[in-house]
Amino acid sequence: MHRFTILTASLLAVGCAGEGTWVLETWGEDYIEQAIPADVFADGCDLVYDTFLVVDSELALMDGDGEPAGTIDGALVFDMTQVGPHEIGSAVVPATHYDEAHWRIAPMAALAAGNATTAQVTRMEELGAAVYAEGALTCGGTTVGFAWAFDTDTTYHCEPEDLTIPAGGEDSTQLTVHGDHLFYDGLENEDAAVRGQAIVDADADGDGFVTQAELQAVSVANLGYDVGSHAEVEDLWAHLSFLSRTLGHVDGEGHCQVDL
Amino acid sequence: MRTLPFVCLLAACAPEARRSAQVPMLATGAGAASFPAAGEVEVILAQALVTIADLRLESPPEVSLLSRLAPLRSAHAHPGHDFSGNVACELLGVWDLDLLGEPLDLGEATCLEGALATGRVLLSGDAVVVLEGEAVLPDDTVRAFAFELPLDEEVVGIPIDATIDPDDLLASITLTAQPATMLSWVDWNTEDADSDDLLTLSDGLLANTVPFGALSSSSWTLTPNP
Numbered sequence: 001m002h003r004f005t006i007l008t009a010s011l012l013a014v015g016c017a018g019e020g021t022w023v024l025e026t027w028g029e030d031y032i033e034q035a036i037p038a039d040v041f042a043d044g045c046d047l048v049y050d051t052f053l054v055v056d057s058e059l060a061l062m063d064g065d066g067e068p069a070g071t072i073d074g075a076l077v078f079d080m081t082q083v084g085p086h087e088i089g090s091a092v093v094p095a096t097h098y099d100e101a102h103w104r105i106a107p108m109a110a111l112a113a114g115n116a117t118t119a120q121v122t123r124m125e126e127l128g129a130a131v132y133a134e135g136a137l138t139c140g141g142t143t144v145g146f147a148w149a150f151d152t153d154t155t156y157h158c159e160p161e162d163l164t165i166p167a168g169g170e171d172s173t174q175l176t177v178h179g180d181h182l183f184y185d186g187l188e189n190e191d192a193a194v195r196g197q198a199i200v201d202a203d204a205d206g207d208g209f210v211t212q213a214e215l216q217a218v219s220v221a222n223l224g225y226d227v228g229s230h231a232e233v234e235d236l237w238a239h240l241s242f243l244s245r246t247l248g249h250v251d252g253e254g255h256c257q258v259d260l
Numbered sequence: 261m262r263t264l265p266f267v268c269l270l271a272a273c274a275p276e277a278r279r280s281a282q283v284p285m286l287a288t289g290a291g292a293a294s295f296p297a298a299g300e301v302e303v304i305l306a307q308a309l310v311t312i313a314d315l316r317l318e319s320p321p322e323v324s325l326l327s328r329l330a331p332l333r334s335a336h337a338h339p340g341h342d343f344s345g346n347v348a349c350e351l352l353g354v355w356d357l358d359l360l361g362e363p364l365d366l367g368e369a370t371c372l373e374g375a376l377a378t379g380r381v382l383l384s385g386d387a388v389v390v391l392e393g394e395a396v397l398p399d400d401t402v403r404a405f406a407f408e409l410p411l412d413e414e415v416v417g418i419p420i421d422a423t424i425d426p427d428d429l430l431a432s433i434t435l436t437a438q439p440a441t442m443l444s445w446v447d448w449n450t451e452d453a454d455s456d457d458l459l460t461l462s463d464g465l466l467a468n469t470v471p472f473g474a475l476s477s478s479s480w481t482l483t484p485n486p
Contacts, residue, residue, distance in 0.1 A: 188417070189413065219445075221468060221469045221473070224467070224468030227472075228477070229378070229417015229418070229477040231477055257321055
């Protein structure tokens with residue numbers, strides 16, 4: 001009788017844990033909202049983003065069996081240059097501790113506005129882009145503009161920092177976007193530096209604007225950049241495209257496993 | 261008896277213990293001393309030496325709390341975030357490899373049971389890669405070259421498709437370096453800036469392109485030998 005009481009109480013405790021709310025937000029931090037200053041660039045460049053659009057989709061909090069405990073629907077466009085953080089959405093989930101969340105940054109046919117304008121949403125649909133970055137990079141007194149659309153498709157598998165949804169309460173996770181990652185000189189080395197001079201030098205026609213085609217004409221081997229295990233990355237556009245798949249982090253500095 | 265449910269829970273949550281095995285590791289160079297390069301160039305190697313160290317093989321990557329309980333340290337990359345899996349085989353040491361010579365027996369790696377997906381090896385030293393020889397251009401011009409690379413980096417992400425099974429051990433695993441691939445980014449028309457009749461890392465962009473080739477994962481292979 002005593003054993004049965006203990007077992008029943010245990011089972012009841014598991015089944016009656018209740019539900020709470022998982023809140024997902026996104027933020028571009030100062031590097032996207034304001035600028036990447038010269039002390040961040042190893043070669044003394046500085047950068048300002050005018051626009052930084054990201055398409056977030058397939059947002060899910062995963063349970064211990066690897067199944068979605070809660071999802072946020074839609075493919076939402078966020079302009080990370082707007083001061084954040086910005087709430088993406090929320091989901092009611094069983095109250096418990098969670099150690100895995102998924103999201104995808106990829107081109108989507110039908111987009112909705114997160115905090116982006118209607119025109120920005122339309123633009124992303126027209127471009128077929130997952131990430132769109134526009135701004136100005138200055139190195140050694142020379143400024144070049146850029147407007148780059150990346151159609152890469154990346155699913156992030158992340159471990160949120162200490163995420164426990166209380167019964168009747170809420171806890172949050174942040175999809176943090178790191179705008180400096182496009183400018184690393186290495187794809188996998190821990191001591192990779194942020195650099196911009198090679199991009200400024202890529203302005204082959206000298207019109208003050210660096211295009212995808214101009215970046216494709218630059219060999220990363222000649223730059224001394226490090227592509228790690230990604231021998232398929234041969235030119236500077238491919239290098240930036242690869243790095244566009246490293247922008248997403250969890251809860252600030254947390255790293256995520258990515259599906260390439 | 262009061263503790264029985266908790267004991268059962270702990271048993272259900274504990275990761276399975278992985279058996280260990282010793283696997284022989286070999287290293288060698290691939291290809292002939294003479295090989296064609298881009299632009300109808302013929303490269304003839306006189307010397308190809310590499311000093312390798314600390315060979316590690318990794319499991320397929322995964323995101324889970326349980327993966328963090330692996331006894332060997334996990335390896336991860338930044339900023340690419342293309343994390344490799346946990347280290348599953350390890351052989352520490354330093355070896356001088358003659359890519360034009362016979363295969364070298366590195367010793368036995370300590371491995372954990374399970375799948376392998378990638379490997380990494382350290383290239384560290386003042387002249388850790390030495391590639392010397394001649395390149396014959398289409399017009400029969402001969403460009404002598406001598407590349408001595410100081411490096412302190414790992415070659416990462418070398419692919420391997422193998423499984424460590426203590427009940428069906430591999431005979432060995434071979435690490436192979438391909439000097440032809442290492443030199444495939446070299447522009448053999450590079451100007452001899454110091455007029456010493458020798459192409460070295462001081463000439464043109466060779467200080468970038470030669471290390472790039474040596475560290476490229478495409479210049480290395482890992483082959484399981486059943």
